[in-house]
Amino acid sequence: MARANTTKRAILDAALELAATKGITGTTMDEVAELAGVAKGSLYYNFSSKDQLFEAMLQEGVGALADSLRTAKGELRGWPAIEALVRQLLDRIVANAPLAKLMASEIFRTDRAWQQTLFALRHEALAVFEEAIDETDVPAGRAGIMASSVFGAVLLAGLEWLVFEPERSRDEVAAAILATLRVRPTG
Amino acid sequence: MARANTTKRAILDAALELAATKGITGTTMDEVAELAGVAKGSLYYNFSSKDQLFEAMLQEGVGALADSLRTAKGELRGWPAIEALVRQLLDRIVANAPLAKLMASEIFRTDRAWQQTLFALRHEALAVFEEAIDETDVPAGRAGIMASSVFGAVLLAGLEWLVFEPERSRDEVAAAILATLRVRPTG
Structure with a gap:
């Protein structure tokens, strides 16, 4: 549970940081995964799109x-x-x-x-x-x-x-x- | 001159309309050319990027x-x-x-x-x-x-x-x- 929450938190924080700079349209799931430090599989496991x-x-x-x-x-x-x-x-x-x-x-x-x-x-x-x-x-x-x-x-x-x-x-x-x-x- | 101004006007209007809906990042030069009804060459002739x-x-x-x-x-x-x-x-x-x-x-x-x-x-x-x-x-x-x-x-x-x-x-x-x-x- 703690593990999942940490991963979700890292993803949400990374998504916000990227979107604030580049806009939501300009932000890719690849960039979110990279900044959050999670594998793409894990990203899509937590958020399907x-x-x-x-x-x-x-x-x-x-x-x-x-x-x-x-x-x-x-x-x-x-x-x-x-x-x-x-x-x-x-x-x-x-x-x-x-x-x-x-x-x-x-x-x-x-x-x-x-x-x-x-x-x-x-x-x-x-x-x-x-x-x-x-x-x-x-x-x-x-x-x-x-x-x-x-x-x-x-x-x-x-x-x-x-x-x-x-x-x-x-x-x-x-x-x-x-x-x-x-x-x-x-x- | 009149022709060039009309083309520029159409391009600027199309760019604004697209960007207001999809954001600037989400707008492509192809879409601008299409909505403005101008050829891509003409678009790039008027605006280099x-x-x-x-x-x-x-x-x-x-x-x-x-x-x-x-x-x-x-x-x-x-x-x-x-x-x-x-x-x-x-x-x-x-x-x-x-x-x-x-x-x-x-x-x-x-x-x-x-x-x-x-x-x-x-x-x-x-x-x-x-x-x-x-x-x-x-x-x-x-x-x-x-x-x-x-x-x-x-x-x-x-x-x-x-x-x-x-x-x-x-x-x-x-x-x-x-x-x-x-x-x-x-x-």
Whole structure:
């Protein structure tokens, strides 16, 4: 059991690292096996196809992100919840930059075998933001677009930080992002 | 001249359409030639390599975006400029959804032959937002992260709209995004 989990872990990590640099389309199963240090037979024993591998990888990565957002929100409501979610998402982006890059590039692809999975996961992660926004006084039906807006602000600013301004502190970046955000009823 | 321009145009449009669906890595020169309806010789006569083709495509697309943002800002300063830029960026996303999708996926790739070009273009588009943010009272040095934050909010919410909630009106989406944004001094 431990052995299998270690192998799966190595494969998922290698797949993520390669895809973050070369894109999913540009990544081959041969490269995944090589970087993971496993035989090709073992790779295909664990994941029957490249589609299945990347679906599992996104499921795990985005699922863990959604869980961590849910935990960060906890009992908080409205704006304090949004502040906590912004900080948590930023921490997750730093902790897993390859996943953040991959999400930015995959989130609106509509041609993938794992589209349904990604759609469900995306919805799960955004739902926590949507809930917090709904707890403020926004008109019904707007929270979805607003959640994407807040999520997009943090995702792009977080990647900007990692890729182009890594010398800044997390608190400084969180403050700069929060200084561009508010949630108020739309008119 | 007219003939050459038409051919180039067809090639650039085909390359963008294919890349928005399949990613740049997943797009071949054969497919570009076929969709553009040009012979392969003509394709390579206009663009000597796939890298050169996509560099030209991004240069044109992101360059035009930056120009349109600059025009939208015009003489406006501070928050009114930001409101105008949000609406303009949203209009550009609707007018050229494939480019918006491609930007979301390419903007943080650091392994491309055209990285320098993309970096310069990205900077050019963000600079207009940065300028407007600088015209409010934000502390020096924060405007870069804040510009990415605002740009990210509009890009992701705009794509959310196009891909998942196309029945909404542009004004409704602009209002929802603006309801999540403000720019205030941090600290």
